[in-house]
Amino acid sequence: MLGGGQLGRMMSMAAARLGYKTHIYCPEKNNPAEQVSYRATHADYDDIPALEKFAGEVDVVTYEFENIPVSTVEAITKTTPVYPNSKVLEVSQDRLTEKNFLNDLGIVTAPYEGVSSLAQAVDVLNDISYPAVLKTRRFGYDGKGQAIVKNGDDLIAAWQKLSSDKVIVEGFIDFDIEISVLAIRGQDGEIKCFAPVENQHKNHILDLSIAPARIDDEIRDEAIKQATKIIKEIDYVGVLTVEFFVSKNDPMLRVNEIAPRVHNSGHWTIEACLSSQFEQHIRAICGLPLGDVSFKGEARMTNLIGEDILKMPTLLNDPAANVHHYGKYEVRAGRKMGHVTWLYPDKI
Amino acid sequence: MLGGGQLGRMMSMAAARLGYKTHIYCPEKNNPAEQVSYRATHADYDDIPALEKFAGEVDVVTYEFENIPVSTVEAITKTTPVYPNSKVLEVSQDRLTEKNFLNDLGIVTAPYEGVSSLAQAVDVLNDISYPAVLKTRRFGYDGKGQAIVKNGDDLIAAWQKLSSDKVIVEGFIDFDIEISVLAIRGQDGEIKCFAPVENQHKNHILDLSIAPARIDDEIRDEAIKQATKIIKEIDYVGVLTVEFFVSKNDPMLRVNEIAPRVHNSGHWTIEACLSSQFEQHIRAICGLPLGDVSFKGEARMTNLIGEDILKMPTLLNDPAANVHHYGKYEVRAGRKMGHVTWLYPDKI
Numbered sequence: 001m002l003g004g005g006q007l008g009r010m011m012s013m014a015a016a017r018l019g020y021k022t023h024i025y026c027p028e029k030n031n032p033a034e035q036v037s038y039r040a041t042h043a044d045y046d047d048i049p050a051l052e053k054f055a056g057e058v059d060v061v062t063y064e065f066e067n068i069p070v071s072t073v074e075a076i077t078k079t080t081p082v083y084p085n086s087k088v089l090e091v092s093q094d095r096l097t098e099k100n101f102l103n104d105l106g107i108v109t110a111p112y113e114g115v116s117s118l119a120q121a122v123d124v125l126n127d128i129s130y131p132a133v134l135k136t137r138r139f140g141y142d143g144k145g146q147a148i149v150k151n152g153d154d155l156i157a158a159w160q161k162l163s164s165d166k167v168i169v170e171g172f173i174d175f176d177i178e179i180s181v182l183a184i185r186g187q188d189g190e191i192k193c194f195a196p197v198e199n200q201h202k203n204h205i206l207d208l209s210i211a212p213a214r215i216d217d218e219i220r221d222e223a224i225k226q227a228t229k230i231i232k233e234i235d236y237v238g239v240l241t242v243e244f245f246v247s248k249n250d251p252m253l254r255v256n257e258i259a260p261r262v263h264n265s266g267h268w269t270i271e272a273c274l275s276s277q278f279e280q281h282i283r284a285i286c287g288l289p290l291g292d293v294s295f296k297g298e299a300r301m302t303n304l305i306g307e308d309i310l311k312m313p314t315l316l317n318d319p320a321a322n323v324h325h326y327g328k329y330e331v332r333a334g335r336k337m338g339h340v341t342w343l344y345p346d347k348i
Numbered sequence: 349m350l351g352g353g354q355l356g357r358m359m360s361m362a363a364a365r366l367g368y369k370t371h372i373y374c375p376e377k378n379n380p381a382e383q384v385s386y387r388a389t390h391a392d393y394d395d396i397p398a399l400e401k402f403a404g405e406v407d408v409v410t411y412e413f414e415n416i417p418v419s420t421v422e423a424i425t426k427t428t429p430v431y432p433n434s435k436v437l438e439v440s441q442d443r444l445t446e447k448n449f450l451n452d453l454g455i456v457t458a459p460y461e462g463v464s465s466l467a468q469a470v471d472v473l474n475d476i477s478y479p480a481v482l483k484t485r486r487f488g489y490d491g492k493g494q495a496i497v498k499n500g501d502d503l504i505a506a507w508q509k510l511s512s513d514k515v516i517v518e519g520f521i522d523f524d525i526e527i528s529v530l531a532i533r534g535q536d537g538e539i540k541c542f543a544p545v546e547n548q549h550k551n552h553i554l555d556l557s558i559a560p561a562r563i564d565d566e567i568r569d570e571a572i573k574q575a576t577k578i579i580k581e582i583d584y585v586g587v588l589t590v591e592f593f594v595s596k597n598d599p600m601l602r603v604n605e606i607a608p609r610v611h612n613s614g615h616w617t618i619e620a621c622l623s624s625q626f627e628q629h630i631r632a633i634c635g636l637p638l639g640d641v642s643f644k645g646e647a648r649m650t651n652l653i654g655e656d657i658l659k660m661p662t663l664l665n666d667p668a669a670n671v672h673h674y675g676k677y678e679v680r681a682g683r684k685m686g687h688v689t690w691l692y693p694d695k696i
Contacts, residue, residue: 012384018671018673020675036384038384274670274691283664288664296691313636324365327368343622343644
């Protein structure tokens with residue numbers, strides 16, 4: 001496993017249930033994943049000898065976040081299979097490449113254009129028109145590296161703040177609901193999708209997931225159809241997350257972004273589905289048949305961000321609350337410290 | 349955690365979900381528990397310096413099997429709390445002490461008598477009468493250290509085989525159903541019990557658990573009442589397992605034995621209950637409120653013994669099967685390699 005965060009932690013536990021031993025590779029000591037894993041290597045992602053040694057000790061490699069250098073994956077692939085493949089990393093690490101890839105597949109996104117100068121951004125905004133969103137093409141997450149611009153003043157301020165010449169301008173989508181589909185593809189090409197989940201954000205960080213999403217059946221089916229198309233086209237193995245915007249006033253379902261990994265918006269599957277997103281990912285990358293995506297019950301998941309984790313004593317008194325603490329040593333504002341899932345088996 | 353088997357493994361994973369880091373202490377390397385744990389110490393249970401060092405590095409200690417020497421627990425208790433307490437170990441390590449303890453509480457067991465010679469056994473069998481069961485008082489599990497005797501010839505053969513002068517003679521209970529109750533007691537004295545589960549054995553090893561047990565409500569209530577009495581009287585903290593015999597022709601519910609730990613007959617709680625036996629034990633020993641024992645659905649659990657584990661590829665194709673592999677390196681006949689739980693959420 002490349003990466004040692006909470007996604008790695010939960011994947012490692014899912015792997016253990018199936019009898020696998022997980023070896024964590026990441027630069028950070030005291031990371032959440034290795035607390036529950038068989039072994040750990042602390043080294044940088046560009047440390048080729050360390051990567052080669054690691055690759056020699058494991059049977060299959062996966063990753064828990066998408067900002068792993070492609071060269072890292074390529075170094076490992078020489079001796080050991082890596083799932084998902086590096087192609088999807090290349091695509092998803094660059095917002096412009098990703099949008100091009102999706103649109104080439106006939107998937108609708110927000111209108112967009114890559115720009116490298118303020119003048120070009122001004123130009124592009126004549127077409128896309130305000131309000132719009134400026135994003136750095138690489139290394140953005142949880143709202144970092146992006147800004148909403150409503151006018152020229154915003155644009156100038158945003159351009160200075162982002163301080164990059166690799167920027168994408170996207171039309172602002174005034175959506176009603178954001179949903180995501182967690183799609184899984186096995187080594188044999190079998191594809192399954194969890195039912196779409198509805199996601200609500202606070203301060204650009206996922207706050208609440210409602211599963212299943214409160215959307216019409218046609219939207220549900222269309223979202224699953226599009227996620228299936230994407231995961232198939234990219235020859236993907238593992239769990240792929242596709243985020244969509246749903247708007248009453250917009251006939252099109254628009255993809256916001258894809259993530260080549262298990263996802264915060266899929267944590268509810270641990271309690272609510274027969275196989276969780278984590279187990280599904282492990283099954284896929286290990287060449288096992290995919291698990292069942294049926295519901296045991298409706299679920300709500302909320303993140304415990306920063307000092308939210310201090311609510312844990314209260315939450316532990318709530319019989320329907322499944323509390324997950326990520327074992328992080330330090331509470332920091334904005335840091336994902338854990339999550340809670342409420343399961344309602346009586347609402348199946 | 350003293351002990352590194354599958355019970356320790358599953359407790360360690362439950363602890364991790366709540367954010368705790370588990371340190372495994374056991375003599376065996378390559379044990380199932382440390383694969384998913386933060387740290388491990390390999391040392392003998394009578395290695396006092398190693399025990400003291402271990403105790404100094406942890407906040408609370410528990411154990412996953414009852415044949416830990418009482419002196420081990422006492423050495424740790426000098427600096428660090430151990431739950432459950434050593435009193436229950438003393439009681440449950442000796443079948444005679446255990447039966448005396450239970451009968452002193454007014455709990456009914458099989459008729460029994462401790463014997464130290466063949467002549468005494470012959471004598472006792474005049475009262476208890478054939479068929480009966482001879483058991484060594486200490487270190488028996490999964491049918492080891494016991495023999496059914498139907499006549500004098502059996503008795504002589506059993507006496508030679510057991511080769512011990514600390515033996516208990518028990519009347520043979522011709523039961524219809526064996527059930528167990530997993531009782532939990534918190535540090536504050538709060539007590540909860542999972543609904544009784546029905547256990548079927550093969551070759552003296554648990555083969556199938558059916559939850560809830562197919563018994564009358566009065567028997568269910570009486571079993572829970574007795575388990576509650578036992579766990580309270582012994583000032584216990586954690587999960588205590590109480591096994592009962594249920595016979596149509598016997599008005600009494602009889603306790604077979606108690607185990608001061610989570611139990612093979614409680615594995616179904618992982619999928620079928622809001623809090624599993626493992627989470628409940630961790631909550632109790634860490635001073636947290638107990639979790640909810642309600643059912644999400646009916647369940648059946650079967651052990652994967654020895655080469656049963658080779659059925660795993662088939663089981664992974666069964667959408668309702670939750671497969672647990674314990675990560676043991678070697679398949680051996682009679683060895684518990686994993687288990688499977690089938691959950692039926694439509695039968696709540």
